[in-house]
Amino acid sequence: MAKIKFTLNNKVVEIEESPTARLLDILRDKYDFVGVKEGCGEGECGACAVLINDKIVNSCIVPLGTVEGKSIVTIEGFSKTKRHEVLRESFEEEGAVQCGFCTPGMLIASESLLNTNPHPTDEEIKIGLSGNLCRCTGYNMIIKAVKSASKKGDGLW
Amino acid sequence: MEIFNYFKAQTIEEAYKKLNENPSNLIIGGGAWLRLSSKVVETAIDLIQIGLSQIVETESSFEIGASVTLREVEKNESLANLYSSIVNNGVHGIMGVALRNLVTVGGSIFGKYSFSDLITPLLAMNTEVEMYKGGRMPLEDFLKLRTREKDILLKIIIQKEEGLGYYYKMKKTGLDFAVINVAVTKLNSKFKIVVGARPSLATFAVKAMEYVNNQSKITPEVIEETAKIAVEELKFGTNSKASEEYRTELAQVYIRRGLKEVTNNEN
Numbered sequence: 001m002a003k004i005k006f007t008l009n010n011k012v013v014e015i016e017e018s019p020t021a022r023l024l025d026i027l028r029d030k031y032d033f034v035g036v037k038e039g040c041g042e043g044e045c046g047a048c049a050v051l052i053n054d055k056i057v058n059s060c061i062v063p064l065g066t067v068e069g070k071s072i073v074t075i076e077g078f079s080k081t082k083r084h085e086v087l088r089e090s091f092e093e094e095g096a097v098q099c100g101f102c103t104p105g106m107l108i109a110s111e112s113l114l115n116t117n118p119h120p121t122d123e124e125i126k127i128g129l130s131g132n133l134c135r136c137t138g139y140n141m142i143i144k145a146v147k148s149a150s151k152k153g154d155g156l157w
Numbered sequence: 158m159e160i161f162n163y164f165k166a167q168t169i170e171e172a173y174k175k176l177n178e179n180p181s182n183l184i185i186g187g188g189a190w191l192r193l194s195s196k197v198v199e200t201a202i203d204l205i206q207i208g209l210s211q212i213v214e215t216e217s218s219f220e221i222g223a224s225v226t227l228r229e230v231e232k233n234e235s236l237a238n239l240y241s242s243i244v245n246n247g248v249h250g251i252m253g254v255a256l257r258n259l260v261t262v263g264g265s266i267f268g269k270y271s272f273s274d275l276i277t278p279l280l281a282m283n284t285e286v287e288m289y290k291g292g293r294m295p296l297e298d299f300l301k302l303r304t305r306e307k308d309i310l311l312k313i314i315i316q317k318e319e320g321l322g323y324y325y326k327m328k329k330t331g332l333d334f335a336v337i338n339v340a341v342t343k344l345n346s347k348f349k350i351v352v353g354a355r356p357s358l359a360t361f362a363v364k365a366m367e368y369v370n371n372q373s374k375i376t377p378e379v380i381e382e383t384a385k386i387a388v389e390e391l392k393f394g395t396n397s398k399a400s401e402e403y404r405t406e407l408a409q410v411y412i413r414r415g416l417k418e419v420t421n422n423e424n
């Protein structure tokens with residue numbers, strides 16, 4: 001067990017836990033942030049994506065110890081922003097959500113992409129979302145949604 | 158994996174001392190690979206505060222710190238000038254951005270993963286590894302070191318050579334490990350050929366390189382013969398991804414393509 005201190009959705013938190021615990025389990029079980037999903041549990045599907053120091057990371061392969069001093073944003077934290085609102089609306093309008101299981105991860109991936117590249121091409125969107133799997137939509141609507149958010153939210157990213 | 162203590166070293170000396178305090182102590186990079194293992198670790202030592210998180214460009218080389226992530230390597234535009242961007246392209250093919258933001262150069266090199274999409278292109282370039290105790294050595298020698306003495310990888314050093322390069326990772330699905338990977342480079346008329354995921358660790362096709370580097374003209378016949386020599390000298394094996402025969406065939410094809418590409422691009 002070790003004391004680990006980090007910022008979680010803009011709040012400083014400290015937890016006494018095994019440094020090997022998966023960040024995903026801590027976020028879901030200890031902080032109740034269940035918008036962070038577990039798909040594969042092996043770093044392959046992106047359902048568990050969160051932002052660590054503004055960069056997208058799969059929380060299922062992050063040992064808790066490595067987040068000491070870092071800032072983590074989950075979909076719950078991100079959902080309080082204007083950028084999320086724009087993305088959410090675009091996802092809704094383009095039909096980019098079906099069962100919705102991949103959606104929190106897709107939104108985090110879109111945020112991470114638009115943060116570094118506010119006007120991505122289709123190809124850049126495909127690369128940006130390449131670690132996020134969706135079993136329902138066939139991806140085209142998601143790509144359209146990110147494009148549309150990039151236009152509508154011009155200046156936000 | 159089970160870790161009992163997590164130690165953030167402030168200096169490299171402190172990290173090394175801690176590493177040797179207990180046989181199970183080890184360095185943790187991104188921890189992504191370690192997490193999959195069943196190791197029981199007394200203390201995991203994190204290097205993040207030591208300042209090995211930079212890519213430093215000098216007049217003659219790039220020095221990439223152990224804590225640099227593969228995403229940072231991928232996005233580095235100056236590195237992309239070396240050998241037709243094979244290092245950037247190699248790491249680009251590893252899973253998604255969310256994994257590449259986490260995993261480190263130190264963990265990727267020290268782990269000596271046979272499927273590595275970083276080691277194969279680096280070997281075909283001019284790369285050295287700098288260890289805290291073991292000092293600086295060519296990547297090739299580091300990969301051959303048998304005894305894994307407890308040491309810390311500080312950085313890798315890539316010489317600035319603007320040769321031509323080819324890298325190909327054959328994989329069955331977008332996010333999979335390599336079935337085989339091949340790097341071919343050319344600098345001042347000298348070729349290097351590296352094959353990884355055979356399924357064992359990447360290595361040079363020494364005889365094939367000797368043959369092709371002694372030819373005065375690179376004809377289609379020379380390319381054919383070089384690829385043939387390479388697959389005859391290299392050992393391939395069978396695992397759940399592919400058979401020995403299939404890997405041998407694939408390697409021959411990609412070596413040929415690589416040689417053609419670096420030869421044609423010159424004209």
Ligand SMILES: Cc1cc2nc3c(=O)[nH]c(=O)nc-3n(C[C@H](O)[C@H](O)[C@H](O)COP(=O)(O)OP(=O)(O)OC[C@H]3O[C@@H](n4cnc5c(N)ncnc54)[C@H](O)[C@@H]3O)c2cc1C
Binds near residue numbers: 042
């Ligand atoms: C799901 C998944 C898929 C992957 N797919 C691919 C792929 O297709 N291609 C590919 O090339 N790679 C792939 N990888 C491997 C990945 O790219 C990294 O190479 C790997 O995760 C190790 O990096 P890390 O930072 O996680 O290291 P860690 O897991 O932290 O460490 C790995 C090993 O290196 C040691 N170590 C770490 N840093 C140092 C140091 N500075 N000095 C001494 N020892 C050190 C550790 O003690 C440990 O033994 C994949 C990994 C995962 C988890």
Ligand code: FES
Binds near residue numbers: 043044
């Ligand atoms: S659950 Fe983490 S990547 Fe699939």
Ligand code: FES
Binds near residue numbers: 098137
């Ligand atoms: S909407 Fe169902 S997995 Fe993407």
